[in-house]
Amino acid sequence: MNMEQPLLELRDVTKVFKIGGGLGLVGRRLIRAVDRVSFAIPGESPIITALVGESGSGKSTIARLILGLLEPTSGVILYKGRDVRSWLKSDRVMYRREVQVIFQDPYSTYNPFYRVERVLHMVIKKFGLASSEREGRDLIMESMRTIGLRPEDLLGRYPHQLSGGERQRLMLARILLIKPKLVVADEPVSMIDVSLRSIFLENLLDLKGRLKMSCLYITHDLNIAHYVADRMIVLCLGNIVEMGEAKSVVGEALHPYTRLLVRSIPIPDPRRRWKGRLQVEDITFRGFQAEQGCVFSNRCPHAMPVCKEETPPLIEARPGHKAACFLYR
Ligand SMILES: Nc1ncnc2c1ncn2[C@@H]1O[C@H](COP(=O)(O)OP(=O)(O)OP(=O)(O)O)[C@@H](O)[C@H]1O
Numbered sequence: 001m002n003m004e005q006p007l008l009e010l011r012d013v014t015k016v017f018k019i020g021g022g023l024g025l026v027g028r029r030l031i032r033a034v035d036r037v038s039f040a041i042p043g044e045s046p047i048i049t050a051l052v053g054e055s056g057s058g059k060s061t062i063a064r065l066i067l068g069l070l071e072p073t074s075g076v077i078l079y080k081g082r083d084v085r086s087w088l089k090s091d092r093v094m095y096r097r098e099v100q101v102i103f104q105d106p107y108s109t110y111n112p113f114y115r116v117e118r119v120l121h122m123v124i125k126k127f128g129l130a131s132s133e134r135e136g137r138d139l140i141m142e143s144m145r146t147i148g149l150r151p152e153d154l155l156g157r158y159p160h161q162l163s164g165g166e167r168q169r170l171m172l173a174r175i176l177l178i179k180p181k182l183v184v185a186d187e188p189v190s191m192i193d194v195s196l197r198s199i200f201l202e203n204l205l206d207l208k209g210r211l212k213m214s215c216l217y218i219t220h221d222l223n224i225a226h227y228v229a230d231r232m233i234v235l236c237l238g239n240i241v242e243m244g245e246a247k248s249v250v251g252e253a254l255h256p257y258t259r260l261l262v263r264s265i266p267i268p269d270p271r272r273r274w275k276g277r278l279q280v281e282d283i284t285f286r287g288f289q290a291e292q293g294c295v296f297s298n299r300c301p302h303a304m305p306v307c308k309e310e311t312p313p314l315i316e317a318r319p320g321h322k323a324a325c326f327l328y329r
């Protein structure tokens with residue numbers, strides 16, 4: 001693989017959903033869930049890129065576009081320089097192996113009638129990871145132990161007989177077997193108890209090094225993003241407003257929207273569960289979306305006339321740290 005070439009690249013990706021029109025009660029409406037989003041995950045060394053934004057900002061839509069579960073309305077998604085649509089047409093199995101996903105709800109991934117060993121065996125069979133039954137069994141035991149799951153306790157159980165934390169870590173054992181190049185993790189710890197979150201995150205960081213695997217880590221929780229990620233992308237209503245090194249984005253936020261998010265981070269206290277999503281005043285935020293110009297202009301304390309007229313491009317305000325804001329022009 002060409003080292004200069006990104007592992008994954010989104011170029012001007014837009015996804016518009018058409019909704020409504022039912023019973024004539026509501027008019028048809030268009031939702032720009034993802035609006036001309038461009039970013040790349042580099043290919044040379046494994047990194048974790050956090051995709052951060054409040055509820056409805058388009059995070060899961062981006063995940064589904066990358067996985068090929070949705071098609072972009074416009075723009076293109078390239079994996080190793082080639083359109084994902086083309087991968088799925090001619091190298092589907094390879095793409096499905098190299099790009100793995102962990103969803104928020106571990107139940108959505110498990111067949112409730114399959115025991116733990118069957119879940120892992122299916123992976124071994126599908127991707128031809130072992131040449132014998134025996135070898136397959138050894139691989140399963142080894143991968144579970146590496147993640148800190150005791151096979152002697154868990155094999156033979158059904159998914160509902162595991163804790164939420166165990167179910168998500170079983171996904172990591174599965175990933176250890178598959179050895180993907182990229183994992184898209186969509187809020188993987190939001191349904192598990194705070195005390196178990198750090199174990200999952202430590203395991204994920206370990207896999208990143210062990211497998212040289214990159215990760216797009218989707219979360220609304222800036223604390224988690226800051227803890228786990230190397231780089232960070234901040235989404236506001238389907239638009240990237242800021243991106244850069246995770247430490248700079250949190251420590252020296254540029255965009256007024258990111259600053260608002262950073263200020264709403266509660267004091268980190270591992271014993272206390274932070275229940276809130278990123279609530280920027282209230283959830284009717286979408287209603288405030290500006291018709292044109294910057295998506296945040298109606299709420300921005302620094303809004304200037306130009307912000308209501310033109311869409312700010314991503315401007316490199318500091319080396320490697322960009323913000324879509326006219327304050328930095
Ligand atoms: N299949 C769909 N049809 C119509 N609208 C959709 C569809 N999927 C998502 N949307 C809309 O697109 C926007 C972005 O949704 P998305 O699920 O990507 O947000 P999110 O950032 O993942 O939010 P959350 O943090 O709540 O998971 C929302 O306004 C949502 O209602």
Ligand SMILES: [Mg+2]
Pocket residue numbers: 059060061
């Ligand atoms: Mg989501």
